[in-house]
Amino acid sequence: MTDRGAELSDSDSNFDPELLEFLERHCDAIQDGEHFSIPEELLKKHPNLMQLVDCIHLLDSMAGGGGQDKVAETLLSSDSSLSSSSFQSLPREFGAYLLEAELGRGGMGVVYRARHQTLDSHFALKMVRSCEFASDEEVRRFFREARAASRLRHSNIVSVHDAGEHEGIPFLVMAYISEFTLADRIKMGEISLDESAAMLVQITRAVGYLHRQDVIHRDLKPSNILIDNDGNALVTDFGLAKVFEHDDEQTMSGAILGTPAYMSPEQAWGKVNSVTYRSDLYSLGAILYELLTGQPPFSESVPLDQILRLRDSEPKHPQKINPAISRPLAQICMRCLEKKPENRYGSADELADDLERFLNHEPIVLKSMGLWNSVRRWARREPALVVHLTAFLVIFTVVQLAELSVPGLRPSYIPEMIILGTWGAASIVFQRLLRKDVRFVRRCWVASDAILFTAAVYYAARPIESLVAGYALLIVASAMWYKPRLVAVTTVTSVISYFFLHSMRGDPETPGHYPYLVAGILIVTGGIVISLVRRILQLLSFRSRF
Amino acid sequence: MSESKQSTRIALLLENARNGDERARDELFECCRNYINVIARTNVETWMKAKVDSSDLVQQTLLEAHRGFRDFEGKSEGEWLAWLKQILAHNTHDFIRRFRAGKRDVKKEVRIQPQSPDASAPFRELAARLDSPSQVLMDHEQEFELANAISRLPDDYREVIQLRNLQRLSFEEVSERMERSRGAVQMLWMRALNKLQEILVENQSDS
Numbered sequence: 001m002t003d004r005g006a007e008l009s010d011s012d013s014n015f016d017p018e019l020l021e022f023l024e025r026h027c028d029a030i031q032d033g034e035h036f037s038i039p040e041e042l043l044k045k046h047p048n049l050m051q052l053v054d055c056i057h058l059l060d061s062m063a064g065g066g067g068q069d070k071v072a073e074t075l076l077s078s079d080s081s082l083s084s085s086s087f088q089s090l091p092r093e094f095g096a097y098l099l100e101a102e103l104g105r106g107g108m109g110v111v112y113r114a115r116h117q118t119l120d121s122h123f124a125l126k127m128v129r130s131c132e133f134a135s136d137e138e139v140r141r142f143f144r145e146a147r148a149a150s151r152l153r154h155s156n157i158v159s160v161h162d163a164g165e166h167e168g169i170p171f172l173v174m175a176y177i178s179e180f181t182l183a184d185r186i187k188m189g190e191i192s193l194d195e196s197a198a199m200l201v202q203i204t205r206a207v208g209y210l211h212r213q214d215v216i217h218r219d220l221k222p223s224n225i226l227i228d229n230d231g232n233a234l235v236t237d238f239g240l241a242k243v244f245e246h247d248d249e250q251t252m253s254g255a256i257l258g259t260p261a262y263m264s265p266e267q268a269w270g271k272v273n274s275v276t277y278r279s280d281l282y283s284l285g286a287i288l289y290e291l292l293t294g295q296p297p298f299s300e301s302v303p304l305d306q307i308l309r310l311r312d313s314e315p316k317h318p319q320k321i322n323p324a325i326s327r328p329l330a331q332i333c334m335r336c337l338e339k340k341p342e343n344r345y346g347s348a349d350e351l352a353d354d355l356e357r358f359l360n361h362e363p364i365v366l367k368s369m370g371l372w373n374s375v376r377r378w379a380r381r382e383p384a385l386v387v388h389l390t391a392f393l394v395i396f397t398v399v400q401l402a403e404l405s406v407p408g409l410r411p412s413y414i415p416e417m418i419i420l421g422t423w424g425a426a427s428i429v430f431q432r433l434l435r436k437d438v439r440f441v442r443r444c445w446v447a448s449d450a451i452l453f454t455a456a457v458y459y460a461a462r463p464i465e466s467l468v469a470g471y472a473l474l475i476v477a478s479a480m481w482y483k484p485r486l487v488a489v490t491t492v493t494s495v496i497s498y499f500f501l502h503s504m505r506g507d508p509e510t511p512g513h514y515p516y517l518v519a520g521i522l523i524v525t526g527g528i529v530i531s532l533v534r535r536i537l538q539l540l541s542f543r544s545r546f
Numbered sequence: 547m548s549e550s551k552q553s554t555r556i557a558l559l560l561e562n563a564r565n566g567d568e569r570a571r572d573e574l575f576e577c578c579r580n581y582i583n584v585i586a587r588t589n590v591e592t593w594m595k596a597k598v599d600s601s602d603l604v605q606q607t608l609l610e611a612h613r614g615f616r617d618f619e620g621k622s623e624g625e626w627l628a629w630l631k632q633i634l635a636h637n638t639h640d641f642i643r644r645f646r647a648g649k650r651d652v653k654k655e656v657r658i659q660p661q662s663p664d665a666s667a668p669f670r671e672l673a674a675r676l677d678s679p680s681q682v683l684m685d686h687e688q689e690f691e692l693a694n695a696i697s698r699l700p701d702d703y704r705e706v707i708q709l710r711n712l713q714r715l716s717f718e719e720v721s722e723r724m725e726r727s728r729g730a731v732q733m734l735w736m737r738a739l740n741k742l743q744e745i746l747v748e749n750q751s752d753s
Contacts, residue, residue: 020736024717031714048743055743059711062689063588168643 019046026053030060093117095166097125103179104223113176122176123161127169139170145237146172148215156206158226158236177234183222186290193325194359196291199233201355204284206235208348211277218275220283221262222290261296262286265339278341281351285336285344292329293321297337314381328364335366339380343373384434384445387477388427392420415459423452443489446478450493454501463507468518471498475526482537484530491526495519556623556690563615571615575608581627581693582607582634588712589638597723603641607634627690695745703738710735 022042043049091100097114103124104111114125146163149172153159162173182199185191191199203225210217217224217235224237264282266274289297297315315337318330332354338344345351354364379386396417403413430445453474457467471494478490502515556577562570586600586607611633618629696704702724709720710731721731 020732023736023739024732027711048740051743051747052739055739055746056711058688058692059707060714062584062692063592063712063714 016045018042019049022049023052023056027056030056094125094171097123097173099125113179114173124158124174124176125171126174127171142170142172149174152210152213152215154206154209156202156232156234157209158234174236177226177228177236180227181223182225182227182233182287185227186222186294189294191291193292193329196288197329197355197359199231200284200288200291201352201359202233203235203287204348204352204355206233207280207284208352210235211280211348216275216277217280217283218267219262220280220287222287225287261298264341266341274341276341277348278344281336281344281348282338282341284348284351285333288333289315289318289337292318292325292333295321313383314377326358328358328366331366332358332364382431383480385427385431387480388449389424392424396420412459412461416456419452419456419459423449423456426452442481442483442486446474446481446486446490447493449474449478450490450497454497457501458505462505464501464505465507465510468498468501471495471522472525475522476529479529479533482533484533487526487530487533491523494526495522498522556626557621560621560623560626564618571612575612578627578630578690579604579608580697581690582630584693584696584708584712585631585689586634586638587708589634590641591708592713593638593642600641603634603637606641607637610637623690691746691749695742695749698745699738699741702734703741706731706735706738707742 019042022039038049038053046052091098093099094112094114096117098117099112099114100122101113102110103113111124111126114123115121116123143163146160149158149160150163158177159175160172161175164171203220207217207220219237220235224235226234226236228234262283264275264279267279286297289295293316315334318325318333319327332351336344336351345354354366357364399413399416399420426448427445430441430448433441434445450471453470457464457470460467474494475487475490478487498519499515502510506515556574559570559574559577563574582604583600586603587598590598590600590603607630611630614633618626620626620629696707699707705724706720709715709723710717715723717728717731717735720735721728724731726734
């Protein structure tokens with residue numbers, strides 16, 4: 001045992017990523033019951049490879065031949081009461097029901113199509129998955145769903161008929177609607193705009209009923225909406241429903257529950273207390289958005305990006321994706337997707353009313369957002385452009401005031417205004433290109449910022465040294481893209497531009513080492529900003545692991 | 547403390563214990579604790595997909611094996627370990643059922659009172675049913691050595707082997723359970739594997 005330390009450092013120095021990769025793949029293969037040959041070269045490099053592989057084999061045989069199935073088999077040998085989902089064949093009996101087929105797996109349960117043996121009719125039977133048994137919280141949530149749902153009667157809500165525990169497995173019995181969800185329907189495509197609106201009216205009416213019963217669904221999404229044979233939409237899966245009546249069991253502690261693509265911003269950021277019925281309205285808007293455009297509002301594949309965008313940016317206007325969408329319908333949709341809950345519709349019924357007005361070709365009553373909110377929304381949609389234009393406005397005002405106070409004194413006035421104008425035009429062009437997803441636009445944009453800034457300072461009246469602070473501002477501002485590389489590009493361009501500027505227009509009396517100090521300051525600033533951006537990204541990726 | 551010596555020691559202890567030597571019997575059970583420990587944890591956690599304290603299960607199993615010892619008729623270590631494993635499987639079954647049905651507080655519900663003599667009857671049958679196929683027995687002996695080697699690993703090495711190899715979790719899941727980055731867990735796993743192999747080789751060369 002005394003030589004453990006030595007052995008550790010020894011195995012570290014022998015560390016070979018190739019070996020790790022091989023062992024990993026081999027381990028996976030063994031666990032899948034496959035065979036894997038050992039490459040000669042690797043064996044030459046690592047003489048103990050055979051033993052390591054043997055070791056993995058030995059461990060695996062100890063874990064039991066077929067993984068969980070083997071464990072289950074030993075465990076089930078004397079009694080079948082542990083009959084739980086994953087390994088038993090269908091059909092099989094479960095209390096009064098015969099489980100016929102698996103319909104789907106939700107966040108915490110498996111849903112089966114089940115036939116009641118006495119009544120001889122079909123139901124959807126949901127049970128908590130075997131692996132989930134360890135947690136009290138989950139079982140509690142499961143029965144909370146049952147309780148909340150059993151009180152509800154609505155033609156667009158899947159009714160709950162029974163709940164209980166059979167042989168230690170909690171289950172819930174619901175009406176059997178179909179195997180077909182709205183998600184499947186969207187995948188099939190070809191839903192007309194009117195059809196979409198009509199379907200959303202049904203869903204929204206059901207959600208309005210839920211809200212009147214003091215139930216917030218919290219996880220509305222296409223896969224939680226069933227479509228029956230007549231094409232009606234029925235809301236199901238109240239797994240996350242928070243009954244805001246008298247329920248003191250809510251211990252959700254800010255864990256992110258729900259599917260990011262259809263989640264309201266307040267939910268995505270884990271503000272449990274600010275999740276209200278208006279969060280459901282957001283989800284309804286997201287569903288409508290997908291029905292209209294064929295994609296969810298924020299379709300980033302990475303949850304991190306989704307959540308970041310959910311807060312910082314606006315979804316593309318539906319009409320830009322599908323020009324056939326009429327303006328009122330797009331307006332209704334975007335109103336549901338407002339970041340601030342109070343800017344959305346007042347209730348699900350108001351939303352349903354407006355949708356019905358649209359279907360009847362009546363004018364919708366959506367009240368105006370006010371100029372301020374529209375400007376803010378535009379600012380969120382085009383943040384970079386807005387920041388630029390605001391900065392130009394400030395500079396323009398200052399230069400103009402200086403010109404007005406002593407007219408004609410500054411020969412720099414005309415070139416300054418030309419550069420400012422060019423810069424503004426360039427920003428608008430870059431924004432357009434960005435929207436078209438042209439590559440490297442951001443890099444070109446930040447680099448051109450530094451260059452145009454240099455040009456502006458070049459024409460400014462002496463002494464120009466105090467204006468050098470603008471480079472630091474550019475570096476910090478580039479962090480708003482959340483991309484370390486862009487900060488680096490800005491820093492490098494700024495430093496080069498600064499040296500150029502100094503050589504052309506620098507004050508000859510400046511001590512020779514000053515420019516190097518300034519460059520040093522800029523580089524350090526860039527470094528700090530990069531590390532901060534990295535940290536923010538890490539925090540976000542940590543948060544978004546759900 | 548070589549593993550193979552221990553194997554022969556087990557055969558010896560087994561013989562003495564069967565001849566009524568109580569001290570030999572206690573020592574025998576103490577030797578097998580590691581083995582039961584590893585298997586119990588693997589079974590329970592694979593089943594529950596969560597971290598579960600299985601020490602009560604181990605205790606219960608050793609207790610029942612102790613009580614049913616008179617009925618054990620095998621002679622080799624292999625048969626002995628297979629017999630222990632059967633009792634363990636039976637108890638694991640009960641453990642999981644209680645864990646679910648009751649309000650998931652296992653400690654309160656594990657029986658500590660000795661059972662009636664009849665309760666050990668199933669084990670007699672189990673033991674009788676074991677026809678000692680040699681392949682199975684070999685495996686059991688190897689597993690016994692492996693369990694001992696695993697219990698000699700440092701804590702975090704043992705944990706990573708337990709989760710990745712015995713419970714067959716993916717590295718993602720392991721890194722979540724251990725609250726370390728995926729890269730760190732992979733490095734740890736490789737070192738653990740190296741160390742485990744070293745311990746096993748060490749014991750072989752000792753014999």
